[in-house]
Amino acid sequence: MVQADCMTAWNIRKELIEAGKHKVMEDLSLSALILTKHPKSAETFAHRKWLLEKIAKTCGAYTATLNDTVNIDLELQVCQGAADRYPNNYNAWTHRIWVVQTLAKEQLKVCHKELHTTQKWINTHVSDHSGFHYRQFLFLEISKYLKIIPQCRSQQLDNQNIPLEFDCASGCSEGCDDDCVLVKKNISKLTHYEKSREVLVQLLCREVNITTYLIEHYPGHEAVWYHRRSVVWSLMNNHNTVNRVQTTGSPTEEIKVKIQRMDTESEELIAKEKKFSQQFIDGSSNTWQAMLAERYMKWIDNLN
CATH class of the missing domain: 1.20.58 (Methane Monooxygenase Hydroxylase; Chain G, domain 1)
Structure with missing residues (x-):
């Protein structure tokens, strides 16, 4: 002792x-x-x-x-x-x-439960880098479970039944809109690569909304801004991964349309993130918050 x-x-x-x-x-x-x-x-x-x-x-x-x-x-x-x-x-x-x-x-269920548990925790520990890093680990584990990796092919999931029992509304912070909620309408099992990708995308989008809430209500915390980088990078990387999977072999017209749509989504995401950081650069009375926003803007620019 x-x-x-x-x-x-x-x-x-x-x-x-x-x-x-x-x-x-x-x-x-x-x-x-x-x-x-x-x-x-x-x-x-x-x-x-x-x-x-x-x-x-x-x-x-x-x-x-x-x-x-x-x-x-x-x-x-x-x-x-x-x-x-x-x-x-x-x-x-x-x-x-x-x-x-x-x-x-049951790793998927445990990871989702941990996302919910640590969601409450980070709301009261907004400067704790280790806590945010743990959430990044959880997203990585979920993506591995759902086979969202560069080496995968959509056919690998066609014959698999992956149970998904997410409590959609759990863990959302105050101020989150409906877009952040993981919707599971008419989906009881994942049997296709695109469905598994959508699960990860919606979880990551919800996490972006969570960081928005924390940044707006608790200004000047570097850990939150760095966590947002990780989440946005994961979204961008997911788009790039899908593009690599879809372009294997000669792409059909349908696949070309999907790739074009995902490229548009990536561009829209970057534009939204620039707008988000600019509002703090221009209007924040907290000089440290403004500096963190400037650093984030530079990082976003490097994604292009």
């Missing part, structure tokens, strides 16, 4: 567990308690990771037994508690990423 980052002490506890003199679950409880006093302790998080890996090795990863033994939600709460107690807690957020990547059984 006094020296949480004493590696020797944690290694001794590992030896005692291996010898059967200490129980894994007891050490999980102890390390959770220690993190309430030392929320950024890298060695404590490393020990928790070792404990969870030991449980996974014993039960078999992604099995019902593992999920019964390890409460994933509780582990995520431990991470969030540590993040609450120490700003920009890199160790807590890195451990949280590892939990989602390694222990989550």
Whole structure:
């Protein structure tokens, strides 16, 4: 409790567990308690990771037994508690990423739930770069799950049934309009590349609206502006990815029309972002906010 980052002490506890003199679950409880006093302790998080890996090795990863033994939600709460107690807690957020990547059984559902949970969190921690970086990780994981990657082809999703159970309105901030809400009308399962792409696009568009709300209501926070860059870049990259997929081989007339439409959407997005940043350059009484807007404008110009 006094020296949480004493590696020797944690290694001794590992030896005692291996010898059967200490129980894994007891050490999980102890390390959770220690993190309430030392929320950024890298060695404590490393020990928790070792404990969870030991449980996974014993039960078999992604099995019902593992999920019964390890409460994933509780582990995520431990991470969030540590993040609450120490700003920009890199160790807590890195451990949280590892939990989602390694222990989550239904990853798409977990990622969406985490988007909802951390949406509330970033509203009260608008300067926390690590929290925004975690949301960027979640979008990347969702895109991987939906096969939105340069190497994919639309045919790969034609015969797949990917369940999608998003609570459409959850997690939206005040001031968001209907355009930010993920609409799931007449879509119970994803069976086509374009549908999976639309899911990601709508989630990213909603995130743009969330950053708009935060920038307007909490001016001068660099973390929000950088997060907006990441989201807009993901939208642009998604358009470019679709273009590469669609142009494989000789494009048909229908594909040419789709590509032209997506190019138009990209141009409209850039124009909207320029207009958004210009309003703060011209009209913000906060000089730091105006400077952040200028930097954002320069970044947008480099996208062309």
